Amino acid sequence: MLEETPPKLWDLYEAMIHDSSNKLNVGQIQCRNSILLLLVGTQAPITWKEISSALSLRGDSEEVIFELCGQLVTWAGDLLHFSHPTYASKARIAQLLRGNFNEPVLTTGIFPTREAMSYEYAARHWGYHLSKVVSPEPELLSIANEFLHSFQSVHWGEFAYRLARGNQNTASNLSIVQADYGYLHEWFAKLSEESKSQIGIDDFFIDPYERISKLWATPPEDDKVLPWMPLIRLGGYCWEMALVDQGIKFRREARNGCIETLGPRHPLTLRSRKDMCQVFMIEGRYLDALDEYNAVVDAQRDVLGPDNPAVYETLSHRGITEFLVTRFNGAIQSETEASKGLLRSEEPESTLYIVSQWILTWPLSYTGDYQKALEICQDLFRRRREKHGRGDPYALMFTMVMGELFRKLDRMEESIQRLEEGFDVQRQALTGSISQNMGLLDPAINLVLSYRESGQNDKAWKLIGEIEGPEDELPDNFYDRQCQITHVKGLLLSDEGKVNAAISLLQGFFVKINRDQYNRAVLWLLLDLAAMLRARGEEGDEDQALINFQNILRKIDEANSSPIEVIGDELGLEDDLTSEGEPDLPGLLHDAEHALTLVRNLKFAEAEMFLVEKQVEWYRQKDFWIIYGSVPADTTTMKPPSLEVVDEFIPISYPKRAKKCSLR
Template sequence: MDLDITKIHHCINELASPIACRPSGLGATATDSQPEWLTMKSAYQRWLADASPDPLWIVGKPGVGKSTLAHQIRSTLSKTQHTIVTHAFQSNVSTQKRDRASLAISILSQLLPPCYPVSSFQKEIFAQLLPSYNQYKSRFEDCPFEQLWPHCVTLLQSQEDFILIIDALDECRFDHRGQAKEILESLTQVLDCTGGKVVIFSRPNDMFGVGTSSKIHINEIRITEQDTLPEITAFCNSASAKLDLPEEMKLRVASRAKRHADSFLWPAQFLQEFTKTRKMSTLQKILEEYPSDIWSVYTRIWKDRLSKLDEVDKSICRDIFLMLLGARREFDVTELEDALHLIPDSGTAQFIISQHCQPLVEVLDGGVRLSHASVRDFLLNEGISGGGLSMSEPDATLARKCLEFLLKDIYASKDRIGQRLRKNIEVGGSANNQEKSFYEYAARYWYIHLTALLPPTQSLLELAGRFLRSLQFAYWAEYSITDMGDFEAIRSTEITLTVWLQRLPHNDRPLLHLDDYFETPYKNLSREFEENQGDKVLQWMALIQLGFYYFDKGRMTEMADVRKNVATGLTQLLGRRNPLTLRALSDAAYTFLFNNELHKARRLYAGVAADQREVVGESDPSPYFTLVYQSQAEHLMLDSSAALSTLTDSLAGFIRTTGPQSNGSLIAQLWYAVANASAGQIEQAIKMMEFVRDKRREQYGPEDSFGIATQIFMGDLYRKLGDEEKALENIEPALRFRRGFWPISHFMTLDTALILAITYRDFGNDDEAAEIIQELEEHARLDCDQNFVRACQVKHLRALLLFEDGNLNQPIRLLETLLIETNEAHNNRALQWVRLDLAYMLRYRGGEGDEGLASSLFHGIVTDQTHDPDDEPDPPRWLEAAEGALKLLRLGNTQGAKDLLEKEKLHWAREETLWMWLGVPAADTGWMRLPKGLGDDNM
């Protein structure tokens, strides 16, 4: 496995949040050593002596020096033989620094090496991290805590004697109380299986059960005024002595500081005032009038200072506070400048922050953050701050800022969009995927901020709706594509918006124009390119992307129309043998594959692949994608040997051009496994599918649509092997995923629901199967032409459930009516299995004429080598041969069925009625548990 350890570690390290070094200046403590009062606490002594198996809690109110104390413990214990690992939750920096996952990220960052050489153990951890790294790519901060924590446990277990120091656990963001319980259980479990220690710093918090009751736990230390008073006094004296003031004034300042100091936070702010003062009258005023508690300090800054600003500066300050409160990651000054539409490189943002927002806001190493967690509490406390900031305003402000930035005119530039189109379709584009300024943040987080609001304002919904229909959306979409054909960011955004939209009031939903997603901007883009009289290829490139979007969504009718137009247009513009034209022709042929025009599809794909091999470069994988589609046609036509041969050729091409784990290679491997299963090699096929599924998960995550399809294929094979547990663990979650994106009437969801219903019935869960069938009957639009074959399958399953429930006549009438009402042109493979099962039911019933009716079901299935008069019933020998051949075919024995017919000098009358149809995957009502009447022991 090719592991870029440096890249993985860099990604993790960028997001890590270890306990920071002690700050310099007035806020610094006098020493890095832990204070004497702490060493005298019995709970601390027991914890150090390994007498306490639980985490040690050190609890104190805001500003009493918990973070400084965490640093002092780290500094002191790092001189011992312990491995010290630290993490600080930082709600003042960004929501990213508040997530549970940030704890795991900090542990990984500190216990894994940044580059080679690495031990085999460490390399294995990196290998296990690779799927998460590939899945989340540039948004690793979204990787769930549960996905990362097992690696942390493994690393901590490898340390003989570690100490984990966690600062500000109370600032961690939990979606519900259960998550707080889970993180504590995770820490306890890691202590149970290691020799390590954990110390946690927190404000009093009822969710953790610390600091809020009269009873102090044996493993809890509460920081009291008595504990910190000597340190606070020393701090006030030391900081006052450093002021550039007369000695008498220093003493007065120190006295005032000590008189009202019940924490470090207030005196630090108070003393900072004297560093900016030049006049004695001002000094005297500060001494006499400065607020006596930190909340009053914040209130004065918020009210008094902002009230003196004009409306423009006041609005800018307010937006800065709101953006910092809602930031998903830390902003730098330039990003704020861009988001607020300030004059570039003017220093305006720096000036406003330093003059109007400090000390509530600070700038550290170019990053802008709230100065303390208590500032966040203050700003979101409407009653005290009087600023009118609500919990929803940060996300609302950032959603608006992101959308306004994405809608800037420069991102509607056809030249800019054209560069990205060329790059993504790989025909010579040179667009740099990195956008400087606020664009990267806006592109990544706009929909996250938007969907955090329930409900949003109508004006914000209208703004989002405007973006979804704009040319700027096309630029965002092309910017979001990181690999050829990788629509993951585009798809996941649409899924998130779709789920969120269902939670909005009905009257608000049309404002978003989600029905226009991708389709409208790309149609408009193509039209703009056409009317621009410039590069005529670009209009077709826009439609190539639209065709792929339709394909990805399973909108086959629209896909067919667009791809046909693209193929025609590029053929006229560039000629048939141009590489881009050949790609379009290959895309367009999918329509014939989907509509079961398999002879035509097979012929077209074979011709395009041959031309591509002659005109494209040796490193171009295009011909091998076309061969995959050709093999699908061969597989559906029951020509497994031809399909496997074509796929072998395709795989060799992918290995040579893009590598064995490339997207194309994995697609070819999946279809090789499918064809191999049809040839009887089910166990081997499952192993190959498991490899494909795991690699897709590594690269695209668990909600990759191709990976989901692979999972369903595999689950259906497990069903055929009789493994109920593995069948259901693959099929059930896949159906839940597809239901979230497609309605039950869509063939992707409908097929999966049918597969699950078949699986339930196979293993005796008839009630669950019947529930699915009833839903399909009521809501799956089975009367539309596209779903006709699936309608046959639904009626087949309904009849089987009725029959096995003891009802004889009703299922027989249901299936007889289905066959009678289906004309010859619509005969299909699913109806052949209906004939077999109906024949069994009739014979089981055994009424007068039932045997003759059962045999007559197979009329017209086979014919001889000469003349077959349509107006006469087939002879009994033909009927018997047809039934026998269909039974063999149902078992997957294609050659056996062929041999039987040849022996009788017969052949299939219409071979296309036996072909499979394209699904991803299609349900198989042939290979399923056969019907069995009550008391029938012959089966």
């Protein structure tokens, strides 16, 4: 590549002009020359709008300049100037993209060795060094702004992706980009208002990728593959940065574009279809996602071959979905196959393999195979900690999983040790309150459970106070975690002999929610609440315990006996879930409580047999599903409440919904 490069910079520009002229007609060449003359002749920076006005360009003048000048010019916001040809070269960027997306590339080397060493350091550390400049000069701000909004930024993004992918100590292939995002925003916040006006960071990473995608999609480029690679990258970036709406937009655009131009079975299309499944999950379309994962896996086996790592990556994603819809055996099979397959093509320390093993521990834990899940965690934790030290993100991840598993195995000292270690590290790494950050909230709830089950109620109450804060509740978007916290508070009160207070809390919480708000945590809360009501034994308590199980089961309609699995928004709402309807008969209420108890005790086969025997079905299967996102603390298996009543009975006037059916 270097041997073909002209020896002088002007010769290089001349070669670029000559090569691109072959794709333009006479009028386009004359217009392009006028643009370049303006850039040469101006004494101050010039914007594309000024060029458009000076030359009376028609149509979308920004796109016209793109099409005519291509890699000869670089954009810095609205400003236009000649490119430094090296890292803004579309050919070099395309080479990197194709390599990162496993598409055929023309050459194997990206840089000569000496250049690679210099550029690698800059790619890893430019954000850090920039953040140390307290009062940047206007020239530095201009250079930084130019870099952030030019195609050089795309080149850096792909190079950084490749560096991170080869680093076994990173939790994401975009870790370098994420780190520089943090440095950049921290630095920007400290700048003066005048300095802030000279550099734009709101569209960091997104703007140049979006523009190069559009450029490659329009004549004279009109490439069939390249336009979709930047959009796929943007979809992944936005997803990891919690820019969900933009992530959905880019992933939908990439998937639709790939299908239209490349067909549904092209390797890049299959990747974009796999990514789109996460959009389905956000939209609550779990079963649609599962169907699409199945289709993509089958197509990848045919197109890429059965041992291609992409097959096993998709299998691992499918396993997550199976877990969330409580098809635990299917999830175990998917993750086991994915782990074995990845181990044939990846190193044992590879990100894909480690994540697949981590996911495998979820369904193992939820089906009661705690020891096997623990052995997986202990093995990977040991290897990661020995090789990468205490700061390794994967070692931290396995530390917290082990903490929950130790609790389920009643090894409370080890559980608390692991959970406190993981929680302390998270608190140092993450900003904001516990209630605002899922990365803090779930470890905190797990720690509360272990404190309670080890008899350290004071510590449990103290941490709950930190979780809920002065508002004494969590944000609405953490509703399922609020259900868990309320349940545990009721258990703590009951353990202290305050059964009346516990009943008041739990029953009062339950009657305020609608049927469409039921979830796993609510179902387990009902079982413990029923035990408390019966232990108290006041007038009406037995009736109340049963009435709470209204609309958990229903008789199978002989004309339509297929169970309902709702596909819709995140909660899978149905119009009939909020209607009063006819009250359930006492026998159905007893059956609902018994069936829930079997499921909570992990006797899944017995529960299914019981439903068949009674000719009933779950009112809504989705009540048992696990909300997509961070895996919550598991309140399925907890120490049952202490039922010794020592506090004073306080009668409660419940809202009408809780007393709508009489058992007398």
